[in-house]
Amino acid sequence: MDSRFAVNRQVGAVVNTQDLSENAHDNHHIRRPAIQMRGVEVYYGKGRAVHGVDLDVNSRQVTAFIGPSGCGKSTILRCMNRMNDLIRGCRVRGSIQIHGADIYDRRTDVMELRKRTGMVFQKPNPFPKTIFENVAYPLRIHGIRGRTQVADKVHQSLRMAGLWDEVKDRLHTSALALSGGQQQRLCIARAIAIDPDVLLMDEPCSALDPIATKTIEGLISDLSRTLTVVVVTHNMHQAMRVAHQTAFFFMGNLVESGPTDRIFNNPTQPQTLAYVTGQFG
Amino acid sequence: MPEMTEPFPFRSQNLLRRYISRAFAGACMLATLLALTIMFVVVGYMILKGVGSLNIAFFHNLPLQTPMGMRNCIIGTAILIGLAGTIGVPVGMLCGIYLHEYATKGWFTVIIRLVMDVLAGTPTIILGVVCYELIVVPQKHFSGWAGAIALALIMIPIVARATEEMLRLVPLAAREASAGLGASPAQTLLRVVLPAAKSGIATGIMLAVARVAGETAPLLFTALGNSNEVYNPNKPYPSLTIQIYNYSQSADPAWRHQAWTAVLVLVTMILIFSAAVRFAIRGKKFSQI
């Protein structure tokens, strides 16, 4: 991986923003877009945090959002399930379509949107309930009541999240007694329990040790076979390991996006190059 | 022994700082001791005075029977507080929930908060007079309902404030976790936020109950008191505090002893209630998420 960086440094000297800006967003790699963003701007009060983002997210692939702290990765991610609605004074302009439907349309039912667009947060946030009840919660709120149906789904989700073997004997004990990595996998199990089409993950491994991180990265790859994953990460190696596509944000702008390989080995934008080679950020 | 050629390096450079620190700790301890002493004196005096007339008859008989008792007042106080709580707790909680969850920054919210603050700070006798004017006078008779409403008015701001404060302590992460799974705002509130705030709100309710259990002035204008066994809230209503108030001014030492016993019973009732609430919510402290 380090040799790639070495090559990139040499390219950096001759990069010309003007000539190459055309290629910065090579969307032709996006065959089946699950999410399409056009001219998305986000304001917190009067301040604009995100400036006109156009981005397609491929279906059943992993897309990584990278960029320095404060560049708007979380903000963009939270637009995709309208989590920003919870923040007073936050406004979103432009259009975001998921599977062809504008999620900021008046007819959109936010609850339905969030049901189909799961989210995993940076800090594991299990409810102060039992392990079982944590995973059963989304099922119950969406009207699934049957005992065996709920139990089966909980079992299946915990298995998918790679947590089943560790917790099968303590399903009815507090989720808060789990380790950080286990809690995060529990949150993933909870998010996938209602079969979302899209999974949004905001730095899901930033509070975890390398081994727990590996487990979750494996999980992300597995999940991307059946659903669309967007993952925000500060760890560029992680992006290289798990992401098919990568989008680089800088100061509220989408600077460059494309196949992960190209973003890291052959970026067209000088900021991207500087960032992926560790010259800032 | 090695010889010390230089002064000890960790010698205190600032003795004054140390003395001030010790003096402060001492002052805190003294104040606590003082408060404890006063408490013991009050409780001890209460027990000393009250235990004399404490017998089965006190719980079994009515005020006009011999031996004297206060069965009707004990039950009356319990029902009065129950009625007040039935009105005051839901209204107070809903107000608190509204203020924290739904209120926007507007004139309406400003007015609600103002009214709550004014209500919380109003001497309770005034609430009694208001209820007298608005309920007792038009109805032309004192009643348990008027008393319960006066007490409910005292409870509402306490419960509302406690609810609002406790909801404020529930971290955004808990709401986001629920909302992110597609829960409606009401589901998030009922299944995640309120359970998380439960023990704090229960403590607030407990305080409100303990507070109104001892109220006398507003009841004098509304429930009036009753020496007979009457539990119909449309009638003048028996209450321990009113009975204490009446008996404690009596010239007859037997009646004054009855008042002390009533005090003892009332305080014990509040104590048992508080302990029961604490027991019910034990170990369910909200954990940080």
Ligand SMILES: Nc1ncnc2c1ncn2[C@@H]1O[C@H](COP(=O)(O)OP(=O)(O)OP(=O)(O)O)[C@@H](O)[C@H]1O
């Ligand atoms: N609730 C908020 N209110 C006001 N401004 C906000 C809010 N949340 C984020 N911002 C601002 O929006 C900008 C983007 O923030 P965002 O959290 O999206 O960055 P980020 O790329 O996720 O950073 P990090 O990598 O540190 O998580 C920042 O300048 C931040 O100050």
Ligand SMILES: [Mg+2]
């Ligand atoms: Mg972030």
